[in-house]
Amino acid sequence: MMGPIHYFILIFLSTLVEEGSHLNTVKDIATALNQIIRRIQEES
Secondary structure (H helix, E strand, O other): OOOHHHHHHHHHHHHHHHOOOOOHHHHHHHHHHHHHHHHHHHOO
């Protein structure tokens, strides 16, 4: 079963694809995702 963070990650990745994101490499995407997860953890 997927938790809330898994759904968030799926939405994040879908948005990247749909909007033609400037994040072109796996490293760029991983860095952006890590920053978002850190922000979520800091705010909770």
